[in-house]
Amino acid sequence: MxxxxxxxxxxxxxxSGLLQSRSAPRVMPVDLYRDQQRYVLTADLPGVDPGSxxxxxxxxxxxxxxxxxxxxxxxxxxxxxxxxxxxxxxxxSIGEGVDTAGISASYENGVLSVIIPISERAKPRKIEVETxxxxxxxxxxxxxx
Numbered sequence: 813m814x815x816x817x818x819x820x821x822x823x824x825x826x827x828s829g830l831l832q833s834r835s836a837p838r839v840m841p842v843d844l845y846r847d848q849q850r851y852v853l854t855a856d857l858p859g860v861d862p863g864s865x866x867x868x869x870x871x872x873x874x875x876x877x878x879x880x881x882x883x884x885x886x887x888x889x890x891x892x893x894x895x896x897x898x899x900x901x902x903x904x905s906i907g908e909g910v911d912t913a914g915i916s917a918s919y920e921n922g923v924l925s926v927i928i929p930i931s932e933r934a935k936p937r938k939i940e941v942e943t944x945x946x947x948x949x950x951x952x953x954x955x956x957x
Contacts (some may be wrong), residue, residue, distance in 0.1 A: 840900045851928040857923035867917045874904045
């Protein structure tokens with residue numbers, strides 16, 4: 813098997829390895845959107861043991877933690893090792909208008925999904941606008957009844 817050597821990518825890899833300590837949390841890319849009923853947060857956590865994923869809410873702070881363990885391959889000579897082990901951590905400030913008791917999470921195929929329901933009082937609602945004529949009709953129906 814022939815391997816090509818790219819000095820720029822090797823320099824990039826070494827620099828990122830030096831700048832990012834082994835104990836520092838890793839990058840956890842997320843997507844977040846809102847529909848009418850809830851917020852949906854999805855986070856990429858490939859190769860993470862589902863048992864290590866922890867989602868908790870403390871007041872208005874949502875915290876996601878996860879751990880990717882090193883593969884147990886002792887006595888091998890690594891030719892490339894870009895999949896870093898370590899911990900992942902992301903925290904999100906959630907607003908007052910969410911139902912923290914109804915938050916749920918699932919992990920499938922390396923993707924964590926967190927569903928954050930919007931509280932009833934924070935959901936958009938339509939308010940009927942009355943005209944003075946309609947208000948008088950309502951009053952007269954109430955008086956004659």
